[in-house]
Amino acid sequence: MKQKTIIEGLIFLAGEEGLTFEQICSALDHPVNDAVVEDLETLKKQYDDPDSGIELTEFSNRYKFITKEAIYPYGQRIFEHAKPASLSQAALETLAIVAYKQPITRVEIEEIRGVNCEVMLKKLQAQGLIEAKDRLDTVGKPLLYTVTDEFLDAFELNTLAELPELPQHDGEEDLFGNEEEE
Amino acid sequence: MKQKTIIEGLIFLAGEEGLTFEQICSALDHPVNDAVVEDLETLKKQYDDPDSGIELTEFSNRYKFITKEAIYPYGQRIFEHAKPASLSQAALETLAIVAYKQPITRVEIEEIRGVNCEVMLKKLQAQGLIEAKDRLDTVGKPLLYTVTDEFLDAFELNTLAELPELPQHDGEEDLFGNEEEE
């Protein structure tokens, strides 16, 4: 059996959890990094074919199969319950601040947003999008919030380095040019 | 998008439960039986290729994708060496159901999880995480499971009221749609 075939089957087995590059290598007989990378690339291309309903993605450093976006409306006809979650503007702003500034304390987030964020942070934590593992070594030892791997997956990111650069507003350009009204 | 592509995506997302021919048809725009049968045949052949790690099976009137059996031994290597969790996914899921829905009978738990839970409930009981003190006053007098104080300790809870709120999946109310800041 070809190595590519094994890799394909393994990623499929792992389902929504996906597999890291290291996990894939740990299952193979004599893995050579370059060859594994090549196989993954070949698989990605193979599934990129517009005739394929599935695609191979790499989010949060994990390879997994997901359906193409165009399948969504058809899937909804069968599974009405599979409605996507939506995030409020306030939730997105808070996530953006954590993602760009992490690790960050609640007080720092509130300074930027100008509003109390306690409830919001709890909700995002419950949603698994942020976590608070450490504490700042200062008076009161406030919790330090960071985004989770699930955040990366939910926002199609492999690492935080892939976040688009923060837009700079240092003068000339029209501040509200790209503003969207809701 | 080709009908075959949609069918492929739909069967993929249905997971191990698979889809019946009728379910597939009910999601398509203008399904013609013969054309759907043909697409299914084409997909089957496509995945039958020895280079594919996945296969399309039809068993008891349900179509589903599964990993080819020859790949299982490789998968086993990944997961048996995975960091052993102190509580398996299955254990966590069962505990979650008891915690959120208690008091609850075994049959009710099995209805939600979709699998037999007898062994798992015994295991959790042996670990002291759940108990069955009462019985439901109905035919057969089934045991009613509840979580224990040890469970609360293990999850660092004072009372069950401290459990995080469950996200809504009924589509009527988006999780963060009606967000209110406090």
Next chain:
Amino acid sequence: MEFNVSIEQFDGPLDLMLHLIKENKLDLMDLNLDVLAEQYIDYIHQMQEMHLEIASEYLTELAGLIEYKSRKLLPREKPELEDEYEEDQREKLVRRLLEYQQFKDASQTLRTQFDRRQKQYTRPQASMVESWMQIKSDGTIEPQSVYELLKAMDRVLKRHAILQPYETKVTIKELSVEERLEQVKARMKNETQAILFETLCEDCTSLHMIIVTFLAVLDLVHQNDLICYMDENEAIWIRKGAAL
């Protein structure tokens, strides 16, 4: 001045200020704090008159702006100091507004990515995997995160919804009699022997589908595609008719 936008539509005082700046075509880089303060104070007052609940954050900023305005109205004894105060207040606010605007913009990009990703389905890990995993056997439990529990429950509920589409009423688009008719015809075409109605219903997953199957059979009998009869045990038998 009339304000048409309700306070509930803003994500906080900074969001409201950015809105007022835009409405009044103020230049954020060279902010006229007098105008902004006036607008903001008017807006909050109007919302209060409408008896809308104003979160405390809005009032905190209001207090700051009122202080700014009142200082400007007072006779100036030490003009240099006052100028400095004014400059500081303005710079501080502009800096906050700019930073907030940055994250507001960034959240738009994130929204696009999130919405797209939400429309892609995954499937659960193969059940086989669970049997491969080793489970700690010494019975001790380390402290667990309650969020792990929430995630587990979330998984269960999602799977429950996906795996049991028929049981969760109106989940499935209901099969029409016409569609079922075609299916029954296709099925019966190659059937030389009579079969039980129950056999025809083997793929039915709901009462509705059985009824639709029955109606389709009635139609087909009417068109002479099928022949239908009942035996002494009241079982319904179906056989290919002359027209099929």
